Amino acid sequence: MHAPDGFLTAGTAVATGAISVGTVSVALKQAKEQMSEKIVPLAGVTAAFIFAAQMFNFPVAAGTTGHLLGGALAAILLGPHIGALVVTIVVVVQALAFADGGLTALGYNVLNMAVIPAYGGFAVYSGFRKLLPKSKGGVIAATGLAAGISVVLAAAAFSIQWLFGASAPVPFDTVFGAMVGIHILIGIGEGLISALTVGAVLASRPDLVFGARDLDPAQLQESGKVPLRAFIIGGLAVTLLVATVVSQFAVDNPDGLEFVAEDTGFISSAQEHSLGGSIFADYATSGINNETLSLAIAGIAGVLITLAVGYGLFRAIRPRERVPV
Amino acid sequence: MSNALTVTDLHYAYPDGQVALKGVSFTVKPGEKVALLGPNGAGKTTLAHHLNGIRRSDRGRVEVEDLVLEDSNLAEIRKKVGLVFQNPDDQLFMPTVRDDVAFGPANLGITGEHLDGVIARALADVGAQDLQTRVPHHLSGGERRRVALATVLAMSPSILVLDEPTSGLDPAGRRELIGVLESLGMAQLVITHDLPFALELCDRTLIMDAGRIVADGPTREVLEDEALLRKHRLELPYRI
Amino acid sequence: MGAGHAHTLYVHEHSPVHRLPPETKVLSAFLFVAAVAVTPREAIWAFGAYAGIEAALVGFSRVPARFVLSRLIAVAPFILFALFLPFIGEGKDVELLGISLSSEGTWAMWNILAKATLGATASILLAATTEVPEIVKGFGRLRVPPVITAIASFMIRYLEVVAEELGRMRTAMTARGYDPRWLSQARPIASSAGTLFVRSYERGERVYDAMLSRGYTGVMPVIDSRTASAQDWAVALMFPLLAAATATIAFVTL
Numbered sequence: 067m068h069a070p071d072g073f074l075t076a077g078t079a080v081a082t083g084a085i086s087v088g089t090v091s092v093a094l095k096q097a098k099e100q101m102s103e104k105i106v107p108l109a110g111v112t113a114a115f116i117f118a119a120q121m122f123n124f125p126v127a128a129g130t131t132g133h134l135l136g137g138a139l140a141a142i143l144l145g146p147h148i149g150a151l152v153v154t155i156v157v158v159v160q161a162l163a164f165a166d167g168g169l170t171a172l173g174y175n176v177l178n179m180a181v182i183p184a185y186g187g188f189a190v191y192s193g194f195r196k197l198l199p200k201s202k203g204g205v206i207a208a209t210g211l212a213a214g215i216s217v218v219l220a221a222a223a224f225s226i227q228w229l230f231g232a233s234a235p236v237p238f239d240t241v242f243g244a245m246v247g248i249h250i251l252i253g254i255g256e257g258l259i260s261a262l263t264v265g266a267v268l269a270s271r272p273d274l275v276f277g278a279r280d281l282d283p284a285q286l287q288e289s290g291k292v293p294l295r296a297f298i299i300g301g302l303a304v305t306l307l308v309a310t311v312v313s314q315f316a317v318d319n320p321d322g323l324e325f326v327a328e329d330t331g332f333i334s335s336a337q338e339h340s341l342g343g344s345i346f347a348d349y350a351t352s353g354i355n356n357e358t359l360s361l362a363i364a365g366i367a368g369v370l371i372t373l374a375v376g377y378g379l380f381r382a383i384r385p386r387e388r389v390p391v
Numbered sequence: 392m393s394n395a396l397t398v399t400d401l402h403y404a405y406p407d408g409q410v411a412l413k414g415v416s417f418t419v420k421p422g423e424k425v426a427l428l429g430p431n432g433a434g435k436t437t438l439a440h441h442l443n444g445i446r447r448s449d450r451g452r453v454e455v456e457d458l459v460l461e462d463s464n465l466a467e468i469r470k471k472v473g474l475v476f477q478n479p480d481d482q483l484f485m486p487t488v489r490d491d492v493a494f495g496p497a498n499l500g501i502t503g504e505h506l507d508g509v510i511a512r513a514l515a516d517v518g519a520q521d522l523q524t525r526v527p528h529h530l531s532g533g534e535r536r537r538v539a540l541a542t543v544l545a546m547s548p549s550i551l552v553l554d555e556p557t558s559g560l561d562p563a564g565r566r567e568l569i570g571v572l573e574s575l576g577m578a579q580l581v582i583t584h585d586l587p588f589a590l591e592l593c594d595r596t597l598i599m600d601a602g603r604i605v606a607d608g609p610t611r612e613v614l615e616d617e618a619l620l621r622k623h624r625l626e627l628p629y630r631i
Numbered sequence: 632m633g634a635g636h637a638h639t640l641y642v643h644e645h646s647p648v649h650r651l652p653p654e655t656k657v658l659s660a661f662l663f664v665a666a667v668a669v670t671p672r673e674a675i676w677a678f679g680a681y682a683g684i685e686a687a688l689v690g691f692s693r694v695p696a697r698f699v700l701s702r703l704i705a706v707a708p709f710i711l712f713a714l715f716l717p718f719i720g721e722g723k724d725v726e727l728l729g730i731s732l733s734s735e736g737t738w739a740m741w742n743i744l745a746k747a748t749l750g751a752t753a754s755i756l757l758a759a760t761t762e763v764p765e766i767v768k769g770f771g772r773l774r775v776p777p778v779i780t781a782i783a784s785f786m787i788r789y790l791e792v793v794a795e796e797l798g799r800m801r802t803a804m805t806a807r808g809y810d811p812r813w814l815s816q817a818r819p820i821a822s823s824a825g826t827l828f829v830r831s832y833e834r835g836e837r838v839y840d841a842m843l844s845r846g847y848t849g850v851m852p853v854i855d856s857r858t859a860s861a862q863d864w865a866v867a868l869m870f871p872l873l874a875a876a877t878a879t880i881a882f883v884t885l
Binding site: 068069070071072073076079091094098102103104105106107108109110111112113114115117118119121122123124125134143151152155156158159161162163164165166168169170171233234235236237254255258259261262263264265266267269270271274 | 639640657660661664665667668669702705706709713716719720721722733735736739740742743745746747749750751753754755757758763766767776778779781782783784785786787788789790792793794797811812813814816817818820821822823824825826827828829831832834835836838839842847848849851
């Protein structure tokens with residue numbers, strides 16, 4: 067997600083830059099109010115934690131690993147304002163000290179990696195908290211859902227920026243489908259690890275979880291561990307559901323899904339041929355007559371195959387780096 | 392002449408109700424070096440945090456020279472009481488050694504060449520003149536301790552309060568630190584588990600246990616009282 | 632992607648570029664990259680000129696060219712994306728060796744390749760010649776709010792400390808035979824993340840106590856009031872000015 071210089075047009079860079087600067091100055095003002103004199107050491111050291119959290123390798127499947135992005139997690143632990151501020155500083159320092167992401171791309175990188183995951187993630191979190199029981203389990207479940215969705219929101223935001231500031235003739239719905247598709251899977255890992263992390267903090271220092279401030283000690287006792295397996299199965303179910311929706315979205319834009327299936331942006335067009343003869347060719351699954359259903363199945367399968375191929379490619383290219391999930 | 396430090400009947404309980412100090416009273420004379428021994432959880436660090444007002448108690452009194460600690464004179468008390476924390480990584484928070492040593496005096500409003508002079512003197516006092524431009528993270532354990540001490544010396548305190556200054560140091564680093572502390576003329580209250588260090592540096596020793604001062608006397612006498620030491624979970628590594 | 636390293640790109644040298652005050656380098660890098668970013672992609676010669684300016688700077692700074700090139704790997708995924716644009720771009724209107732390509736896609740490929748590489752090189756040069764705390768100080772002198780630069784500088788100070796704690800927890804887990812292969816085995820990792828957060832927060836509170844003990848009143852004191860001289864500014868801004876001139880000519884001549 068650390069996009070380089072020139073990835074979106076100069077106008078988009080300036081516009082997103084203005085939005086980011088505006089939002090971060092609001093975040094700063096609110097954060098100062100929340101932490102008062104302690105803001106510098108507390109935000110500073112917790113920013114180091116978020117930076118380090120992005121180095122946490124967690125297993126994905128069959129020994130492949132991913133790492134945390136941390137925007138929603140920061141917002142739930144520290145509050146949306148400090149969360150947004152802290153992740154912004156992480157992103158900016160990554161660009162300046164590690165040349166990760168372009169300097170002129172900071173506008174949209176900060177927006178997509180800090181502002182949207184923190185504020186968007188916290189909004190989603192607050193929403194789920196209203197629906198879920200007021201307990202420790204409710205906080206953990208809401209964290210997982212919000213963290214996962216925050217990653218998808220960021221991907222959707224990037225697609226919208228592409229709509230306005232594309233630097234290449236790839237249509238919006240292609241980018242949207244590919245970005246959202248890939249980030250749904252990334253979101254599962256993000257959601258799971260964020261939820262478990264918040265759970266671990268609740269177990270030792272519940273007073274440090276901003277998002278759980280409304281709970282009294284009795285409510286904090288309720289429901290300890292998240293059933294991990296259930297969570298993963300649930301996450302996959304949500305993924306497939308969204309993939310279905312995305313595929314319906316693509317029905318109106320026939321060549322959209324074709325690109326999702328063919329190419330997530332990293333994959334060779336040679337795949338076009340390999341998929342061309344497959345049972346999913348033309349999106350209608352052979353043997354299934356219901357058009358919507360078969361499209362949905364083709365969509366799900368397309369996303370999954372693409373992700374699998376994308377993974378393989380990623381691992382082939384960067385054998386010593388983590389796959390971003 | 393007034394004492395460097397006078398603590399009278401100090402009580403403190405944490406917000407969670409756990410009582411840490413149960414009526415602590417003692418004095419430290421100007422220039423006197425006093426060891427504060429005691430088992431883990433005795434309340435030593437909590438006591439240290441009261442001496443410059445980063446923790447406040449509503450029962451009991453802390454006097455530094457002729458100043459009774461209260462809200463209005465916190466800044467002055469913190470200048471007079473130099474608190475050296477247990478973990479130098481908590482104390483050295485600035486990007487470079489120079490910036491760290493400058494932090495205290497700069498808060499006192501010292502700037503420019505005067506500030507440069509203060510920094511140079513504080514670092515010279517601990518034998519760390521050459522470390523000015525170094526990054527704290529890249530210092531050795533011993534260097535970190537001495538620089539942490541310098542950050543406090545830069546404020547010209549009248550009493551030093553050191554929390555386990557020798558923990559984690561190798562013998563050479565420990566030896567250098569003892570040399571530095573011996574060379575400093577101000578009063579010192581040294582919290583430590585390192586009994587030979589207490590014996591070498593301090594003429595007087597306090598033992599604290601369960602929030603109370605339970606012994607106060609010449610270091611050699613206190614350390615020779617094996618029954619007393621054993622009662623408070625202390626032990627000399629060898630016979631004196 | 633690629634956020635998994637705590638080692639900065641700083642290359643210890645005593646070059647004139649290293650000696651320039653950080654604020655002049657930070658501003659110059661931004662202006663230079665901005666000039667590159669707005670340059671029309673059709674002005675191929677202009678990108679050659681930018682590359683020339685950067686090559687000269689690499690030479691002045693004595694940062695090994697091989698180091699710069701090896702660090703460009705960070706933009707690799709995007710370069711890869713760009714490389715496929717001629718094939719996936721809309722409007723296949725060019726035939727090359729029997730493959731139909733999109734000319735618009737080819738231009739887009741060139742645009743991203745050139746700008747991403749030049750931009751990343753500028754960032755790498757900045758980071759290679761300026762220590763991270765100095766970059767932050769430079770930002771402070773460019774009037775970024777002091778609270779932000781202070782938080783950034785504390786983050787950098789404690790990054791390695793926190794990363795080492797993380798490393799120790801990892802070692803402890805590995806030592807006890809923990810070798811996860813599936814997401815469902817991730818719980819111990821998340822609990823160590825939780826522990827790390829609590830430790831970091833508590834460290835922040837202890838650091839605050841240490842700051843209070845040395846007279847902190849909520850405002851970071853001004854320690855270093857030295858500022859860049861006019862000559863420093865002139866030297867540093869020469870490069871983005873050259874770039875701006877190049878961009879202007881590129882606009883006018885197209």
